[in-house]
Amino acid sequence: MHFKLCKLQINLPFVEALEQVPSYAHFMKDILTNKRRWKDGEMVALTESCSALLQRNLPP
Numbered sequence: 001m002h003f004k005l006c007k008l009q010i011n012l013p014f015v016e017a018l019e020q021v022p023s024y025a026h027f028m029k030d031i032l033t034n035k036r037r038w039k040d041g042e043m044v045a046l047t048e049s050c051s052a053l054l055q056r057n058l059p060p
Contacts, residue, residue, distance in 0.1 A: 019025060029035075
């Protein structure tokens with residue numbers, strides 16, 4: 001069962017994913033509309049699965 005879940009891929013538009021996480025959606029909206037600015041050296045904690053998803057989707 002674990003191996004099947006590891007290979008499971010879900011195609012979900014970014015906007016729909018943000019709607020599933022309201023606080024993250026609010027944060028991203030503020031960043032994208034320049035209501036909040038990134039501070040130099042500001043870090044965002046990512047879980048291992050988030051990090052893997054981002055790395056897989058980034059162009060080489």
